[in-house]
Amino acid sequence: CVNMKNSQKLKNIATIELGRYEIETWYFSPFPPEYNDCLRLYFCEFCLTFMKRKEQLQRHMRKCDLKHPPGDEIYRSGTLSMFEIDGKKNKVYGQNLCYLAKLFLDHKTLYYDVDLFLFYVLCECDDRGCHMVGYFSKEKHSEESYNLACILTLPPYQRKGYGKFLIAFSYELSKKEGKVGTPERPLSDLGLLSYRGYWTRVLLDILKKHKGNISIKELSDMTAIKAEDILTTLQGLELIQYRKGQHVICADPKVLDRHLKAAGRGGLDVDVSKLIWTPYK
Numbered sequence: 001c002v003n004m005k006n007s008q009k010l011k012n013i014a015t016i017e018l019g020r021y022e023i024e025t026w027y028f029s030p031f032p033p034e035y036n037d038c039l040r041l042y043f044c045e046f047c048l049t050f051m052k053r054k055e056q057l058q059r060h061m062r063k064c065d066l067k068h069p070p071g072d073e074i075y076r077s078g079t080l081s082m083f084e085i086d087g088k089k090n091k092v093y094g095q096n097l098c099y100l101a102k103l104f105l106d107h108k109t110l111y112y113d114v115d116l117f118l119f120y121v122l123c124e125c126d127d128r129g130c131h132m133v134g135y136f137s138k139e140k141h142s143e144e145s146y147n148l149a150c151i152l153t154l155p156p157y158q159r160k161g162y163g164k165f166l167i168a169f170s171y172e173l174s175k176k177e178g179k180v181g182t183p184e185r186p187l188s189d190l191g192l193l194s195y196r197g198y199w200t201r202v203l204l205d206i207l208k209k210h211k212g213n214i215s216i217k218e219l220s221d222m223t224a225i226k227a228e229d230i231l232t233t234l235q236g237l238e239l240i241q242y243r244k245g246q247h248v249i250c251a252d253p254k255v256l257d258r259h260l261k262a263a264g265r266g267g268l269d270v271d272v273s274k275l276i277w278t279p280y281k
C-alpha cells in the first residue's frame with residue numbers, strides 16, 4: 001500500500017458528476033496523470049468508471065449494463081441495499097471507489113492493494129437502479145481488530161443518518177464474526193463525531209436497560225465495540241467513577257437521558273434479520 005497523506009497537495013479535480021448529482025470535492029485524490037488537467041470528472045454511477053467529458057459518459061451509459069455495484073447484495077430493507085464487493089474479484093471497481101472516496105477523505109491512506117479489502121456499498125434503489133449513497137471498506141484480515149478502514153457518505157446524502165447506518169452495519173458484521181472491532185485510526189473530525197454519537201447511543205441504551213449493573217467486558221460482548229472505545233466513550237461522558245478502589249459505571253437515569261439527548265438522532269436502523277452474510281474465510 002502507498003501512503004497518500006496528501007492534504008498539502010493541491011486539489012486537482014474540483015467537481016464530479018455522479019448519477020444525478022454534481023458534487024464539489026474536498027481534497028486531493030491521486031488520479032492517474034492523464035486526468036491532471038481536469039477540473040471536472042464524470043463518473044458512471046454504477047461501475048464508477050471515470051471520464052473527462054460528458055459525451056464519453058453518455059456513450060458509456062448506453063452500453064454499461066450494470067444497474068448496481070458488482071458483487072453480492074447482502075442486505076435489503078425497503079429501498080436500502082448493501083453490496084459486498086471483493087477487491088480481488090473486482091479490482092477496477094475497488095480502485096475507482098478509492099479514487100472517488102479520496103476526494104472526500106483527507107488523512108487516509110489510499111490503498112492500491114485493493115485485493116486485501118472488502119467494500120460495503122450502501123445504495124438507495126429505485127426503478128432506474130441502485131444509487132450509491134456511501135460505503136465502508138474493511139480489511140479481509142486485520143491484526144489490529146479493525147472492522148472498518150474508510151467510511152464515506154457522499155456529500156448530497158450526508159447528515160441523514162446513513163453514516164450511523166454504515167457504522168452500525170460494520171459492528172453487525174463483527175458480531176456475526178464473533179469478534180470485537182474498532183475503526184482504523186486516525187478518524188477525521190466528522191468520523192469521530194459520528195462514532196462518538198453511535199457509541200454513546202448504543203452503550204447508554206444498554207446501561208439504561210441494565211441499570212448500570214454491567215461490566216465493560218459484557219458491554220463489549222453485546223455490542224462488538226472494543227473495550228478501549230467503550231472506556232473512552234464512558235470516560236468522555238464522565239460516567240466512570242472510582243469508588244473503593246474500583247471503577248464503576250454511573251447509571252443515573254437522568255444523567256443517561258441527558259447524554260442520550262445530546263448524542264443526536266439514532267440514524268437509520270440496521271434490520272439484522274435482513275442481513276444475509278457469512279464471514280470471509
Ligand code: ACO
Nearest residue numbers: 150151152153158159160161163164188190191194264265
Ligand atoms: N457538522 C456537525 N456534526 C456532524 C456533521 C456536520 N457537518 N456531519 C455529521 N455530524 C455528526 C452528527 O453528530 C451526526 O449525528 P446527528 O445528525 O444525529 O447530529 C453524526 O455525525 C452522524 O451523522 P450521519 O448522518 O449518520 O452521518 P453521515 O451520513 O453524514 O456520515 C461521515 C458521516 C461518514 C463521517 C461523513 O461525514 C463523511 O463521509 N465525511 C467525509 C469522509 C470522512 O471524514 N470519513 C471518516 C474518516 S475516518 C475513517 O474512515 C475510519
Ligand code: ZN
Nearest residue numbers: 044046047064
Ligand atoms: Zn458503467
